[in-house]
Amino acid sequence: MAPSATIPGYQILDTLGRGGMASVHRALQESLGREVALKLLLPALAADAAATERFLREGRIAARLAHRHIVGIHDVGVHEGQPYLAMEFIAGGPVSVSAPHAPRDALEIVRQVALALAHAHREGVIHRDIKPDNILRRSDGSCALADFGIARAAHADTALTGEGLAIGTPHYMSPEQVQGLPLDGRSDLYSLGIVLYQLLTGRLPYAGSGDVAVGVQHVHAPLPMLPEALAGVQPLLDHLLAKDPAKRLRDAALLARRVEALQAGWRQGASPTTPVAAENPAEGATVAPPPRTPPPAAAVETRATARGTRPRRAWIGLGLLVAIAAGTWWLATDRGPRVTAAADASAEPVSIAVLPLVNASGDAAQQYFADGLSENLIVALSQFEGLRVISRNSAFRFRDTETDSRAIGAALGVAHLLEGSVQRAGDTVRVTATLVRSADGTTLWSQRYDRPYQDLFALQDDITAAVAAALKGKLLARVANAPHDDRPPGGNLDAYAAYLEGRFHADRRTAADQRRAIDALARATHIDPAYAQAWATLSRAWTGLIALELEGDAARDAYAEARTAVETALALAPGLASAHAARGYLLANADYDWRGAETEYRLAVELAPGDDYARHGLGRALASQGRVREALDLTRGILADDPLHATQHYWLSVYLGALGDLDEAAAAARRAIELQPEGATFHSQLTLVEVGRGDAGAALEAARGTPAGVWKDVALAFAHVAGRDRAAADEAIATLEAKHAQFAAYQVAEVHALRGDADRSLEWLERALANRDPGITLLLFDPALLRLRDDPRFVAFCAKVGLPPPRDSEARALRGLRP
Structure with a gap:
C-alpha cells in the first residue's frame, strides 16, 4: 500500500514493510539517483511530539555512528508534519534464521556485528534491540546493524529512552533488561549471544507460550548447550549468555577478537567440535564455564511469530517483576514449558521471604517480640546453602498489608513466603507458621506451637527445622550451626526486645530514628552489659546521628560515646562482624582513617559475608578513596538480597551520580x-x-x-x-x-x-x-x-x-x- 505522505526529493517505488511505529519504503533519492530505504513515522504517531523526537533521535544517533557495519544514514527531517529517515538501502534484507548457518558464516556475522557494537559502545550508545531482524545483509555478504530506534545514548532524555521500562524484543532481551535494571554494553552482548545460538541451531534457546515465560527463562533458566558438533563454540556462547553481566565478555571488541581467534584456529585445521579454553571475560584467566543445559527439545519449543511482524515490547518494570516472580514458581515446578525435558529443576535456587509475624496479642508492646521471632527465622534460614532468603528490611515492608501473596512474591522475587502470627498470654506464647507458595497462595505446610515464653530460643529452632523440612530440606546442605549473634548471652528476653527495637531504628536514615535507637540500645546494654551485639549497634547509631544532625561539642561527645561502645563490643566479642563494621564507620567519619576503615570493613565481610551493613560499609570505604565502581557493585549486591531497602537505593543513586549515570x-x-x-x-x-x-x-x-x-x-x-x-x-x-x-x-x-x-x-x-x-x-x-x-x-x-x-x-x- 502506497503511503499518503510524499517527501520532496524522494520518489517512493514500493513498500518494504510496516511495523508498529513506522513503514519502510524503497525510494529513489532524485538528487543523487540512488536507491534508499525511506522510513516514515506512522501518521497516528506523527502528531505525538515525543514519538517524533524519538524517531528523529534514531537518525541522529545512527548518523553519528558512521561505521562499515552500521546502516548508513543519508537524511533525516520532517516535511509538513511527516517525520522521515532516509538510509542505506540493503537489498539482501535481514539475515535468515529459518535454518542453521554454517558455523563459519554464523561467526562471521557475529564478528561484524561485534565490530559495530564496539564502535557504538565507545560512542556511549547501547542498542538494546539486537536481533536478526536488525542485522541486514548486503549483496557482497557483509552485514550492517540497523534500527537504533530504542538505543540509549549517554545523558539521553529518559522520557525518550524509557527509564524504568524493560524495552526490547523479549526473545533477545538480557536478564537485566527483562527486569528493567540499568544496562551497559554487555546487555547487547547477551542479545548477540542469543542471535549466535539461533544462527548455529536454527532455533531460539528459550521458548515458551508467551513473552513472560520467555523473560523468566532469561533470568532463571540454565544456559543452553550447543550440539556436540559445535562444542568448540560453547565457551564463547557461555560467556555471552552468562546471567550476571560481570561474567560476560567485558566488551564487544574482545568478542570480535575471540571470534577471530576461533576463525584462525579453524583455518589452521581445527574443527568446530574442538573445545577451546574458556577465558575470564575480564582478565584472560582460565575459568570454568557457567552451568548450562542441553539444547531445547523440538517437542517443547514454541517459535516466535514471523520476523518483521513481532512488535517490540515495553513493560513497566514492576509489572514485569510480578511476572518474573510468578515465573520463579513456574520454573521450580513441572507445570510450565521447559528449556528441555531433561532440565533439572533442582538446579534452580529455592527462595523465601519471612514476613513479619502478626502480633495477635492485642498488646502493642509485644510487637518487638514478634519481630524478633521473624528476624531470627531469617537468620536461621540464611544458614542453608542454596536457599535465598530476603533480608529483613525488604520483607518487613509488608507488615499489615492486604497485598496478596502473588504480588508480594513478585515484589521480592521469591517463590515462597513464610507468614504467621504470635500471641502471648501470660507466660505462654502461641506461634502459628504457614509456608505459602507465592505464585498462587497455596499452603504447603502449616504448624502451631505452644511454648513457655521463656523457651523462645528453642521455639525459634523448632520452627526453623520444620520450615526447612517443608522446603525440601534434602535439597539444602545445612552448614554448621552458626550462633545467633544477636541473642543476648544471658538469654534475657527484655534485653533482646530492646535490642530489636534499637536495631529497627538504627537501620533508618533519620535523626529521630537514630535517637530512638540509642535509647533502646542503651536499655539493652543496661539489662545485659555483656551484650556485644547491642554495644556494636549502639556505636553505629551514635555515629549515624552525628552524620545526620549533630555539630560542635555535641558531635564530639557523641563520637566519644560511639568509641566507648565499639571498644566494649570488641572487648566482649573480638570476632563479632558488626563490631568491626561499627569501628570502620567510626574510623572513617571521626578519624578520616580511610585505610583503617577499609581494613575493619573487610574483616567484617570476611566474618559475615552476607551482612548488608558490613558490605555497605566496605563500599563507603572504597568510594571514599575514589574506587566508586567497587562500591556500586557492592550496593547492587545488597539490593539483590534486599530490594526494598531505601537507604541502599539512596547510595545506589550517589554512586551512579558520581560515575556520571545521572x-x-x-x-x-x-x-x-x-x-x-x-x-x-x-x-x-x-x-x-x-x-x-x-x-x-x-x-x-x-x-x-x-x-x-x-x-x-x-x-x-x-x-x-x-x-x-x-x-x-x-x-x-x-x-x-x-x-x-x-x-x-x-x-x-x-x-x-x-x-x-x-x-x-x-x-x-x-x-x-x-x-x-x-x-x-x-x-x-x-x-x-x-x-x-x-x-x-x-x-x-x-x-x-x-x-x-x-x-x-x-x-x-x-x-x-x-x-
Missing part, C-alpha cells in the same frame, strides 16, 4: 523516596542529580519536596544555584550559612563549588574539617566538589586529610553549570 541516579533516588518519603537526604540527593542533569525546574521541585530542616535548606541552595535567579540563589546560600554554618559546612562548600566560587568553597571545606564533618568522607566521589579537582588547593586539601589525589578518583565532576 538518569539511573535520578531513578534510584526517586525509588528511595518512594520507599521512605521522610528521608530528607534522599530528596537532597535527587535535587543534586537534577542539577547535574541541567534541569533547574526539576531540581527546584525536588528541593521543595524535601522535609523541613537542614536538608531542605541544602537542597534549596543546590536548586537555586542551578537556576537563573541569582538573587534567589544569594538568599538561599545566605540562609544556609546563617542557620547551619557548623553542621552543614561541607554542604555550603558544595554549593559554592557548584556556583564556581573555588575560594569560598575551599574556605568552607576548612571549616568542615575543623568540625570533623563526616561530609569529608564524600570528597573523592562528590560531583560538586570534584569541579575543583584541578585546583592545587583542593589537591592539597585532599592530601591533608589523607586521601589520594582527586585525579585518581573514578568519579566525575558535574559540568556545564553557570558560574
